[in-house]
Amino acid sequence: MTWTGPSDAPPSVRIATLAPSLQPSERRVADAIAADLSDAVESTAQQLADQVGVGRASVIRTAQTLGYDGYPQLRVALAREIAFAPGRPVEGDGTAVGMLRAAVETFAASLPRVTAALTESGVQDFVRTLDEADRVLIAANGLSAPLGLDAAMRLGAAGRPAEYVPDTLAQQIAARQLGPSAVCLALSGSGANQPTLTVASAARDSGARVLALTSFANAPLVGLADTALVIPPVTDSFRDELLHTSRATLTLVLEQLVELLLDRRGERARNAHTAVLAVLSQSLRE
Structure with a gap:
């Protein structure tokens, strides 16, 4: 490739x-x-x-x-x-705080490359497909599972209801019943998580479109997706991605994709936010 x-x-x-x-x-x-x-x-x-x-x-x-x-x-x-290239991050001074600061600065230095592999057409199609789908099923497993829950909550708050169930078999069962008007949103850092690939494949077999968010352009998940957004890993290699996994960049991009969706949905999104704030106001107390 x-x-x-x-x-x-x-x-x-x-x-x-x-x-x-x-x-x-x-x-x-x-x-x-x-x-x-x-x-x-x-x-x-x-x-x-x-x-x-x-x-x-x-x-x-x-x-x-x-x-x-x-x-x-x-x-x-x-x-x-x-x-x-940005300047090199300050090295840790041997203290716990210093090591933490150095790690955060190293991550910050990598942020400019987060969107380097994205195209305007890819992002536009991704957001448009999410908006227009009759049904959205989220496939996310392993270390990407928290992304699935976060995506479902953010999309719901934007007035774009999405389904996420942690059980992989339940994801597969739901995927087989999606149909042509639905979308499967597959989230996987490696793009090679077998349960997620199985769900995405089942969604394709049902006629649904598959949207993917991953870190590697050649990942099997990209081959299954109608539209794939590739977010380069903050680590230096695929091996490092497996050993020192971070989903921080995927989380960041996912949050901003929802913001783009909010902007696209206009009044519908504002009405959804009003409903969310009404619920939050009832759940907070001094």
């Missing part, structure tokens, strides 16, 4: 979202580039090939898989990314 996202997406985003689908030799090249962008800019294709122990053709092929005509064009893109 080659890069099909926005042409202005930086190399590090392309590497992060395509990494699991790269061939072993390409993966070694991509990992070396991601580990030291500056060194890759200063290296020729042959020098990088010698450094990672692959043939020069593998370096060129990696650049083309990432969406560039060749390695010289990739070097130019790397130089541009370095030039506009």
Whole structure:
């Protein structure tokens, strides 16, 4: 699979979202580039090939898989990314607060890349499909399960009722009964969670449209989706995503997608918010 996202997406985003689908030799090249962008800019294709122990053709092929005509064009893109990259976060000072602060700053530095793989048409279609569907079923399991509950509550508050049940079999049963006027919203960081893939597949078989929110452009979930929004992981690799999973960026984007939905729904959304505030006012006390 080659890069099909926005042409202005930086190399590090392309590497992060395509990494699991790269061939072993390409993966070694991509990992070396991601580990030291500056060194890759200063290296020729042959020098990088010698450094990672692959043939020069593998370096060129990696650049083309990432969406560039060749390695010289990739070097130019790397130089541009370095030039506009934010400053390095402050390192921890050894205290608990210092380590926490450093982690938060590292995360903050990665935020500009969160939307780098999104396209205007993809976001517009995602929001429009959510708005127009007669029924919305949310598929989210494993570490993405909290996203499912959060999405259901936010969509409901926006006047766009959505169903989410934690049980995976219940999700599959509901998915098989959706039909052409319904939507399955599948949420999975890895895009490879088997229960979620099964639910999405069942939804497609019913004739429903599948919307996906995931972190990897080549994930199996993307192949099942009619529209997929890819949010690059804050971690450096697919392995890190599995070991040090974070759904913070997916949560952030999901919240903003609901805001776009609110704007699209206009008066309907305002009426829903009025109802929500009425309920909240009755549940609060001094």
